[in-house]
Amino acid sequence: MSATSTTDTTRAREAMVDAIVADHTRLGQRSLSWAVEQALRTVPRHTFLPGLPSAEAYDHEQAVVTKEENGLALSSVSAPSIIATMLHRADLHPGQRVLEIGSGGYNAALIRELVGPTGQVTSIDIDPDVIARAAQCLADAAVESVHLAVADGEHGFAVRAPFDRIIVTVGAWDLSPAWDAQLAPDGRLVVPMRVRGLTRCLTLERTAAYGHWRALAVDPCGFVRMQGAGEHWEPMPLLHEPDGAQVGLRLEDGPRPDIDALCTALNTDLAEAWSGVTVGAEEATDGLDLFLASAADGWALLTAQRGAIQAGLIRPIVLTGTPALVDTAGASFAYRILRRIPGQERWEFGAVGQGPHATRVAQQLTDLISRWDGDHRGGPGPHIELFPASTPAADLPPGRVVTKRHTHTVLNWDR
Ligand SMILES: C[S@@+](CC[C@H](N)C(=O)[O-])C[C@H]1O[C@@H](n2cnc3c(N)ncnc32)[C@H](O)[C@@H]1O
The missing domain is CATH 3.40.50.150 (Vaccinia Virus protein VP39)
Incomplete structure (x- = not known):
């Protein structure tokens, strides 16, 4: 050299x-x-x-x-x-x-x-x-x-x-x-x-x-x-299948929502809600994502290929997975979006809802974003503990329990 x-x-x-x-x-x-x-x-x-x-x-x-x-x-x-x-x-x-x-x-x-x-x-x-x-x-x-x-x-x-x-x-x-x-x-x-x-x-x-x-x-x-x-692959049913324009929902294992109903929802009844919560270009949002994943029963990640955005099927999102909420009872879902605050390098979090209960589910998502902003933003994040999968549910501490093959993971934000 x-x-x-x-x-x-x-x-x-x-x-x-x-x-x-x-x-x-x-x-x-x-x-x-x-x-x-x-x-x-x-x-x-x-x-x-x-x-x-x-x-x-x-x-x-x-x-x-x-x-x-x-x-x-x-x-x-x-x-x-x-x-x-x-x-x-x-x-x-x-x-x-x-x-x-x-x-x-x-x-x-x-x-x-x-x-x-x-x-x-x-x-x-x-x-x-x-x-x-x-x-x-x-x-x-x-x-x-x-x-x-x-x-x-x-x-x-x-x-x-x-x-x-x-x-x-x-x-x-x-x-x-x-x-x-x-x-x-x-x-x-x-x-x-x-x-x-x-x-x-x-x-x-x-x-x-x-x-x-x-x-x-x-x-x-x-x-x-x-x-x-x-190796493990979480289920990822497709809501829109054409190659290059696919839209999918990455779900945690567990009961599956009615995918046919959500496919229909993708094409109908659009609603928007805005949270008033803003973020700067350099600010990390990993704390918010983890909070939404812990707090929401219907948590999912919406994935998309570029063609789906170009076709106007969904708004611009993080292609590999954007926070989403599935309203199982209402055959609807919502996903997180951003809009720029005019004249500033800041963006406001909002939600797009789709399906017959689009307004309700979009509002649920923005309410959770506001809760994170008010109670947890800048805080220490969740307390995370892991227990053997054999631990009875009654012996687990309060919090969101994620059950896997060998362990239960418990996320608790109230510390
Ligand atoms: C991100 S790379 C490791 C980077 C590396 N530590 C470095 O010095 O930058 C991940 C590696 O994990 C390996 N891998 C995947 N599954 C594995 C497994 N079950 N056991 C051991 N290695 C695995 C892959 O082959 C890959 O080479």
Whole structure:
């Protein structure tokens, strides 16, 4: 590598870390730990993304897809900003034993820095191509002593257990019992988990009670889906089917609404409601989304392809999933929209309702948005606990209960 390009990559890396540190400071409650900052300044990220211009390799918010199939990303080297947050949350110390589920090489190299020569790093991936790629990149970066293996992370990696930390870097739907079994008693688990369709990175520790976890932190994130034994696809019936103009509803498991009635609703009885609640361009809305997901019985995410918006079938929304409410009794639904406040860089939240009870359901959605604004905006967010699926409903604390194969997740906003 020439002297100039070494200087380029060093500068790009410093700028990347400065941007991450600034973001953490701006977000207030979580200044990035010094150890994570130093690791980010040390590990040459571009070595894990050969051929990519350094501006892209060191873009602090950019994940780089390294494998996809039929337009679906299967593997990526995660964005530095979420990697930094997860390592910060993991609170790694020299000498610890760490399992990383989902490889790429870069994060494993950072973990190696953080646990030092007396620590132990195991990184597993379900895909042999990913492990081969990670091995090559780690060798190119002269990072030694990362134990790489092809394995399904749903089963953990028993032969190297116990672990002080398990860091899952792939989107999980549920908590695997193997992670519980292989984590040291005072261990910490960092896992991106879908909660009612929304992916949040949960930093979990056990309490004294058997199989009971509480979230120390809840961070917004996006990850490729877990494959293998832990793979799960939430039902997503289509309300409009033509390719390129599809409209779907991503639902939590459970009783299905009458999809034929909602298909009819998509084409009839439009109503609008406005909340008076506004948001700035730079403001995050992940807290609102999680509140709506917790508070609304009929919660769903409305998805759309561009053609549906171009055809005027629905208003512009987040194509991959916009908060929506299904009024099962009324065969109607509503979804969240935004309108610009004239002359300002602010937008007001509203709702479009469709179906025979369009007005009612749109109003319900804007009422919930107002409730979030009045009671929870800027607050600590929900208290999240996980219990084994065998826990009787009567023994669960109050809150929204989301039941999965292995666990009940309980979200409680009244804390
Ligand atoms: C976002 S990438 C990991 C990024 C990586 N940690 C890095 O250093 O940037 C997610 C990886 O998880 C892997 N994966 C998916 N399902 C898995 C499973 N059940 N067990 C282990 N790995 C899995 C994918 O093959 C993919 O390579």
